[in-house]
Amino acid sequence: MHHHSSLNLVANDKDIKTPYYQPQGNEIALFEHAFQHQLPVLIKGPTGCGKSRFISFMAQRLGLALHTVACHDDLTAPDLVGRHLIAQQQTQWQDGPLTRAVREGGICYLDEVVEARKDTTVVIHPLTDDRRIMPIDRTGETLHAPDNFMLVVSYNPGYQNLLKGLKPSTRQRFICLTFDYLPAAAETQVVMQESDIDITTAEQLVSLANALRKLKDQDIEEGASTRLLVYTATLIKSGFDPVAACRAGMIEPLSDDADTLTGLMQLVHAVFDS
Amino acid sequence: MEERVGQYWHRFITRAAHNSFPKAKLELQQVKAPLGVFFRAMGGDAGLTISSCSATSHGARRSWLHRLAGTGQKVELAWRDERCLYLPHSLDVLPSQALNQDLYYWLAALATSGSLPADDWLQASQQATIKTLGAFPGLTGRYEQLVAAMLPMRPSLKSLSEAEKYQEKTIRQALCDPGSVTAGTFFDSTISPAPVYLWLHPSPPLATADLSTNEDSTVGLDEAKKIAQADERRRRGERVEMPDDKPGAPFGVRHETSLFTFAEYVKLDRSAEEDEDLSDAEKIADELDQMSLSQSQTSTTSRIKFDLDLPSAAADDLVLSEGIRYPEWDYSKQQLQADYCQLLPMLSRDAVACDLPEHLRKPCTILKRQFQQLAAFPRWHKGQFEGDRLDIEAYVDYWASLQQGQQPAEARLFSQKYPAARDLATLLLADLSLSTDAWINDEQQVIDVIRDSLYVFAESLKAAGDEFAIHGFSSCKPSHVRMHCIKNFSEVYNANIRGRIAAIKPGFYTRMGAAIRHASVLLGRQTEEKKLLLIITDGKPNDLDRYEGRYGIEDTRMAIVEARKQGLVPFCITIDSRANQYLPYLFGRQGYSWISSARQLPQKLPQLYLMLTQRLGQ
Structure with a gap:
């Protein structure tokens, strides 16, 4: 098993920059334990709270290749497993991202897994129990996942209106990590780190974001993500007017309702006006 | 002639005395929606609705013009209680609309800091100001602008007595430099200071009973729209026992500010009054400081009445079982009260099998055709033994297997288009409370529209072949929640069901939580993948007990949260024009x-x- 300590990583892989990651709790240790014992991991959390960043951080830390698949409405099992392609005079099998990860080892990360078609569960299930196998009907192969293969899926339980939940039979195959937005002080650090902005502005942005998050499910579908905060901070850092940057970066993305936008802009003024 | 002159004089002197800026007037209605978002984002309680308040006496010295005009005794100030944030109906105290708008936002921000302790208004107001400015420093500039604009509006020091002058100076200091007036500084004067629009109400008229005016519950919709705004003004309502037959006499109430107001009980036989007097009644209600309503008065059209129908046992519908107990959520205790409600499944006694009403036949024929097509919403199905199209992927796989010398799987090489069965069950829950008795226009009541909707819905879903059930509900206190079964999932939609739809009638109140819990149980038993819970209503949850207001809203919300947890999809369809004040919180x-x-x-x-x-x- 490849297992680098993080110190080694910094020393050896100068060309690959380890992404900045601000831990929320014990998730790093939990993830490492899960990896050592070949347990699949499910990550829940709202949009832009650092799920994907965490995975790429962990892949670096554990020295694993990362195969990310952004799931969407039309993603079917063959998109994960692979398909035959027609070449000159013959057909050729091409591995899908999941198959490649199982062959080569590493983390296969299915982002927003609930978006994918139902038939993908057929492929996921045998990989997530103790068999850790992947039967490929079309080529007649059965792959056995190597020790350094790890399946990670994520989803956002927040979109309550469309109700695309994960089935219990799938959900119960994973070790579950719940992510949320960071506490104010830690989030301020992240915003400063990512955008190079001064601490006062970062604090104002975070307090604005926390006010917006209170409106989730009632006035807006989702609160402002850490990602949006970083975008907004980047705009401000490059010299854009803070109030206008907030409108573009944090308010307009949240709603289309004119009254809601007016109310939210009043909030921005309450935070940023001098 | 004399009367005409009197009217002119009144109008002239009222205008002369009114120290406000009519051109800068801003109605609460214009800013209400964004203000609500702002209030919640500032940390305000999401369960509160924003409502306009009625004016209350301030008891301060009035200018000679005011005294001459008989106006200026009352002001609209902001306050909040457990279910509403009350803000002035309109603001014109500041010289520009922008300032008046800022004042609205300032008051909303101030109200997020909680309600004021009654004992020391001056201290509490300063503390609330400091707290609000501390949490949102961006408001500081606007607060200073507001103070600067407000100071010239304060009574001039010259016109005041010594004690009043001291008061006034103290208040100005507290406004300009919040926190600088220390505890213990206050006035022994018998006259209250001039109202401070930048602070919350010094002695908010909190409701004494958990009852409130059940306005416009039986009013026709058009009429309701006209009066909706005025109606929303919260009147200080309290309940009193119905007095005996003696003619009512006004009596004075000693106000805390030692001003004598004629607040109370005017004996009026409201049940005898019909429409022509209602506008007067409203005006009177606006002007009274405290309005008492007695329960025993029954009238048919009054907007400010309580309706008190009790279930008539004799001719009631068939009760199907002894009753099912459901819990209810008490938000003040934050806990479920087990077995609090008794729900009675009922079946209409006088339903007679019938055909679709004449006026619906044509629209239903069209809808049925549409739904048959949409139900048969065709999709391409891959991997078929035969079909209209070659399934390229399957074909390539098949040949690849052959060429690699493997025995290919079955030759399912085609795609075929055919209708997909929907895996969906829907339960329609219709509000049959007495408010559906209201008239929409000269021919139709709300209940008629609901009845037609049920017909159309059932006809359409039957054509689509989708699973559905229809139930209606009403309630009279927790012990009597009526659940009318119109169609079960297992029943086939036919003339009998149409008969039950024909027999729905309005009655009682809207205890929505229990009805939703029962509907969730029924719908939860279905095996379909998606389960839709459609609720049709015409107003807020309410009932005779405390279910009216916040309690009912919170219980309903909890029932919806439970339904969602169960995997159901609740969706509400409403005709209540004020739905945006509470439905976003619920759904x-x-x-x-x-x-x-x-x-x-x-x-x-x-x-x-x-x-x-x-x-x-x-």
């Missing part, structure tokens, strides 16, 4: 639809159903 922005004209409900319902099923991926 979320995306979870309800408001139909502006009740008459359109029968047309809109099938459309909404289609939209929802598509959103559910069916």
